[in-house]
Amino acid sequence: MEYDLATQDLSEVNQALQNAEGGKFSLLNPQGKHALACGLMHKNQVSIKGHAGYYVAGMNQNADIVVEGNAGSGCAENMMSGTVTVQGDASQYAGATAHGGLLVIKGSAAARCGISMKGVDIVVGGNVGHMSGFMAQAGRLVVLGDAGADLGDSIYEAKIYVRGTVTSLGADCIEKPMQDSHRAELQGLLDQAGLVAEVNDFKRYGSSRKLYNFNVNHLGEY
Amino acid sequence: MCGIVGLFLKNPKLNKSLGSMTASMLYEMRERGPDSAGFAVYQSSNVPEIKITLLDQSGGVDFSALVTAIEAAFSCAVEARIVHNHAFLRTNADGAEIRRWIIQKHPEITVLSVGHSLEMVKAIGDPKNVMADYDLSGYHGSHAIAHTRMATESAITTAGSHPFSTGSDTCLVHNGSLSNHNNVRTFLQAKGESFQTENDSEVAAGYLAWRMRSGDSLQQAIDCALQDLDGFYTFAIGTREGFAVVRDPIGCKPAIIAETEDWVAMSSEFRAIATLPNVAQAKIWEPEPATIYSWEH
Numbered sequence: 001m002e003y004d005l006a007t008q009d010l011s012e013v014n015q016a017l018q019n020a021e022g023g024k025f026s027l028l029n030p031q032g033k034h035a036l037a038c039g040l041m042h043k044n045q046v047s048i049k050g051h052a053g054y055y056v057a058g059m060n061q062n063a064d065i066v067v068e069g070n071a072g073s074g075c076a077e078n079m080m081s082g083t084v085t086v087q088g089d090a091s092q093y094a095g096a097t098a099h100g101g102l103l104v105i106k107g108s109a110a111a112r113c114g115i116s117m118k119g120v121d122i123v124v125g126g127n128v129g130h131m132s133g134f135m136a137q138a139g140r141l142v143v144l145g146d147a148g149a150d151l152g153d154s155i156y157e158a159k160i161y162v163r164g165t166v167t168s169l170g171a172d173c174i175e176k177p178m179q180d181s182h183r184a185e186l187q188g189l190l191d192q193a194g195l196v197a198e199v200n201d202f203k204r205y206g207s208s209r210k211l212y213n214f215n216v217n218h219l220g221e222y
Numbered sequence: 223m224c225g226i227v228g229l230f231l232k233n234p235k236l237n238k239s240l241g242s243m244t245a246s247m248l249y250e251m252r253e254r255g256p257d258s259a260g261f262a263v264y265q266s267s268n269v270p271e272i273k274i275t276l277l278d279q280s281g282g283v284d285f286s287a288l289v290t291a292i293e294a295a296f297s298c299a300v301e302a303r304i305v306h307n308h309a310f311l312r313t314n315a316d317g318a319e320i321r322r323w324i325i326q327k328h329p330e331i332t333v334l335s336v337g338h339s340l341e342m343v344k345a346i347g348d349p350k351n352v353m354a355d356y357d358l359s360g361y362h363g364s365h366a367i368a369h370t371r372m373a374t375e376s377a378i379t380t381a382g383s384h385p386f387s388t389g390s391d392t393c394l395v396h397n398g399s400l401s402n403h404n405n406v407r408t409f410l411q412a413k414g415e416s417f418q419t420e421n422d423s424e425v426a427a428g429y430l431a432w433r434m435r436s437g438d439s440l441q442q443a444i445d446c447a448l449q450d451l452d453g454f455y456t457f458a459i460g461t462r463e464g465f466a467v468v469r470d471p472i473g474c475k476p477a478i479i480a481e482t483e484d485w486v487a488m489s490s491e492f493r494a495i496a497t498l499p500n501v502a503q504a505k506i507w508e509p510e511p512a513t514i515y516s517w518e519h
Contacts, residue, residue: 032493051492051506070506072492073476091476091508110508111473129473130511 004028010035017063020044032072037065040082054091057084060101076103079120092129095122098139104193111148114141117158123193133160134170142189144197152205156212160205161186163197172211176204224384225251225370225490226395228458229498230465230517233484234364241361245353246497247489248368252349254490255370258383259352260344262335262393262460265363272317275334275342276309276324279380283331285309291327292320306355307380308334308343317390325416332381332418337391339363339462344383364519365465367458369395376421386424388415389431391462396423397490398475400453426451430459444468444514458488466516473511480504486517 003013006029014037017025021042026049030036034053037046040063048056051069061080070088079098086094089107096112098120105113108126112134119138130148133141136158146164153170159182160173169175183199190197227247231240244261278285289300289311298315313320317336324333335342343356349370353359358368369384376382387393400406403422406429411417415428429451433443440461447457448468456475459466467488469477479488480495482504487495495501509515 031496032491051496053491053493070492088506089508091478092473111511 002026002028005030005033014038017044017046060084079103095120102192108145121189123189123195125195133158140189142186144195154211155207157207161202162205163202169205172208173205174208176206178204223254223372224397225254226397226456226458227251227494228367228465228467228488230365230486236484237364238362240363240366242359243498244366244368245358247494248349248353248370250494250497251370251490255372256348257373257378258346258371259349259369260383260385261358261366261368262340262342262385263361263363263366264339264460265341266339269338271312271314272336272338273341274311274317274320274336277332277334277380278307279332280330281307295323296320310341322416325418335387335393337462340387340391340393342385342387342393344380346378346380365460367395367460374399381419382421384423386427388428389435392431392434394427394430394457394459396426397456398454400426400451400455402452406450426457440464440466441514441516448512464516464518466514467509468514469509469511471512477509478506479509479515480506
């Protein structure tokens with residue numbers, strides 16, 4: 001089924017998508033509109049035929065959403081499950097606070113990708129901007145290109161894999177050894193994302209757990 | 223929040239469409255700035271005269287009397303076109319001197335712009351009406367920048383609307399807020415710059431104008447601005463021959479650039495660019511923080 005956003009009201013289209021169960025939908029002429037295909041809760045397939053604006057596929061549960069273009073700020077924000085695929089680039093804070101599901105960005109993601117992620121898997125074909133993975137709590141962020149400054153600043157228990165260079169690591173984020181289990185996990189994520197890369201070329205980053213753990217030796221400072 | 227757009231035409235065949243293309247972009251940015259709007263258009267720059275755009279915020283200025291007074295004070299001829307509360311003057315006298323004279327003698331008048339090719343309009347109200355009232359679509363030219371404002375740092379006034387210009391043919395639009403504008407304003411006043419508002423963005427315009435008057439290229443001036451201006455900003459900047467875009471190092475404020483063989487467009491959001499001809503063929507990217515993107519004719 002097709003909806004043409006050049007003529008149809010966005011709220012009505014979103015409501016129809018939210019109410020549908022098990023359908024296949026195309027959204028024509030998105031023209032950078034905001035909040036496309038937001039709040040979907042059922043197993044639908046949605047294809048957005050062009051560039052999306054802010055908050056596309058926000059709060060997604062179960063649906064598989066493809067943006068056939070670029071995505072504006074906050075794409076797949078607070079996603080719970082399902083998949084969101086951006087075939088172009090994504091603007092800042094892609095996948096912010098997302099709890100689950102898979103976000104694939106075939107191009108590059110701008111600053112703060114995966115900020116405060118809480119369990120989502122994010123695979124980025126290109127680069128990510130500065131402060132990506134900031135306060136990431138759980139989930140996995142895979143970057144096939146380079147990462148900007150302060151990667152994983154104040155990170156909790158999320159895992160970050162980067163193939164290219166990292167401008168700098170943020171507070172409490174360190175490089176960690178790649179073990180077979182990590183290589184297998186990474187390969188699985190690349191396969192799911194449909195992206196090809198040699199897992200041995202990646203480095204793994206995570207928390208040194210000094211920032212968020214209480215250390216009894218510091219009791220006197222409280 | 224504010225909306226900004228900029229359009230730089232590489233193909234002069236499109237010059238007749240500059241106004242209508244800019245208007246279609248600005249129309250899409252109304253939601254980001256519903257309280258006021260403004261635009262600056264660079265028209266043909268091979269005219270020898272100086273253009274001066276004036277704004278009467280009081281509603282009581284007699285522009286004809288002002289023109290006579292300028293003609294007497296500077297022994298020159300002045301041509302004037304008056305549209306609502308704007309006056310567009312043309313003269314062969316020294317524009318910077320006339321600007322200084324008006325600011326001193328007529329504080330009720332705001333000098334919006336001075337230059338060989340720059341004309342500027344700003345007004346309170348729905349951007350759609352501002353564009354219609356001042357016929358943005360009818361403008362021809364080589365490049366333009368425009369702004370829709372949602373006032374956060376100072377009152378909704380025409381003078382607080384963008385663009386801002388303090389130097390010849392130099393102006394900017396700003397999305398964001400500067401935190402050290404008071405200090406920079408004081409510093410620039412000591413260097414002889416004059417300001418007409420308390421607005422932070424006017425300070426940024428004054429800063430660039432001061433650097434370029436001191437011999438900097440646009441690129442060098444923006445390089446220094448990245449060091450000296452503190453706060454959140456995406457700027458679109460126009461000069462007589464050029465157009466530039468820069469975001470602060472944190473990159474909070476949005477920006478997107480698209481380029482084809484015929485034009486370069488920037489905006490706060492893609493939906494403004496989506497209206498342009500052949501956008502499907504455009505190279506589209508988000509400008510990196512603290513990186514200067516510029517084009518010149």
